[in-house]
Amino acid sequence: MELWYTEEHAKDVRFSIKVDKQLCSVQSDFQRIDVFDSKEFGRFLTIDGLVMITEKDEFIYHDMIVHVPMATNPNIKKVLVIGAGDGGTIRELSRYSTIEKIDMVEIDKVVVDVCKEYLQQTACGFDNEKVNLYFEDGLKFVKTKENEYDLIIVDSTDPIGPGEGLFTSDFYSNCYRALNENGILVNQHESPYYSEYAKAMKRAHKRIEEFFPICKVYQVHIPTYASGHWLFGFASKKFDPISDLNEEAWNNLKIKTKYYNTDIHKGSFALPNYVKDLLAEAEK
Numbered sequence: 001m002e003l004w005y006t007e008e009h010a011k012d013v014r015f016s017i018k019v020d021k022q023l024c025s026v027q028s029d030f031q032r033i034d035v036f037d038s039k040e041f042g043r044f045l046t047i048d049g050l051v052m053i054t055e056k057d058e059f060i061y062h063d064m065i066v067h068v069p070m071a072t073n074p075n076i077k078k079v080l081v082i083g084a085g086d087g088g089t090i091r092e093l094s095r096y097s098t099i100e101k102i103d104m105v106e107i108d109k110v111v112v113d114v115c116k117e118y119l120q121q122t123a124c125g126f127d128n129e130k131v132n133l134y135f136e137d138g139l140k141f142v143k144t145k146e147n148e149y150d151l152i153i154v155d156s157t158d159p160i161g162p163g164e165g166l167f168t169s170d171f172y173s174n175c176y177r178a179l180n181e182n183g184i185l186v187n188q189h190e191s192p193y194y195s196e197y198a199k200a201m202k203r204a205h206k207r208i209e210e211f212f213p214i215c216k217v218y219q220v221h222i223p224t225y226a227s228g229h230w231l232f233g234f235a236s237k238k239f240d241p242i243s244d245l246n247e248e249a250w251n252n253l254k255i256k257t258k259y260y261n262t263d264i265h266k267g268s269f270a271l272p273n274y275v276k277d278l279l280a281e282a283e284k
Contacts, residue, residue, distance in 0.1 A: 009226040010194040023118055028110035035118045051224050053086050055121050062088035063260035064220045069151050069184045071250035072241045076150040082138035084155035085111030087123035094125040102131045109135040139171055145178035154187035169207045176211040185235040192275045193227035202282035208235050216241055218268040
């Protein structure tokens with residue numbers, strides 16, 4: 001008997017992975033969490049039926065959500081991460097000796113517990129002494145902060161269920177206030193390819209641009225995400241991710257990465273015309 005995991009990327013498009021076995025299935029107070037094992041992608045995590053990470057390609061996502069802002073401003077000391085229950089973003093941030101504090105806010109403790117048990121590849125940084133874990137609503141948490149962080153990373157699920165509130169104007173205005181004068185906000189920005197994902201991308205971009213003077217988008221290829229073409233948002237009060245990129249400082253850190261380098265940093269902001277058009281529509 002063959003077992004396949006299948007995800008609907010669009011109304012007429014599905015993506016499937018052949019599964020060796022299901023390792024975990026849990027219904028938390030917020031969502032359904034599953035872990036599967038496969039030959040091609042290794043272990044992979046799904047939440048409410050959507051792939052969050054796989055052992056084979058998670059490094060692409062986590063490299064690009066962390067090292068792009070860190071190379072733009074190598075003097076980042078205080079970081080707030082919202083979401084990121086799999087731990088991959090924390091793992092990458094923990095590699096910087098210059099960072100003094102990492103506050104992580106995840107609404108669902110069960111996600112972290114499951115990843116600690118089944119996905120140690122990404123969950124290996126939670127015990128770092130710099131990391132403070134808060135299991136609560138990220139929207140409410142960020143409302144209590146002002147002028148505190150150098151960097152906020154919104155490593156959220158798609159804008160449905162528990163992640164929906166992390167795509168609102170109210171949330172982004174609170175992020176702006178929680179950042180200091182040098183603050184950078186990076187968020188997973190959805191895919192521009194399929195129409196429903198593109199709508200969410202445009203909505204997020206429009207709302208972020210309302211608050212930040214510098215608002216850019218960069219792209220990456222993640223094989224297991226819808227269409228493989230994925231975007232991140234970069235917003236800042238001061239730093240431009242291209243003109244302020246500090247290549248020498250970042251490269252001198254000698255951080256070994258599988259995907260990120262400073263060449264791809266610059267190239268990732270060169271967007272296809274159809275993406276530029278979608279962003280222009282959002283900005284009107």
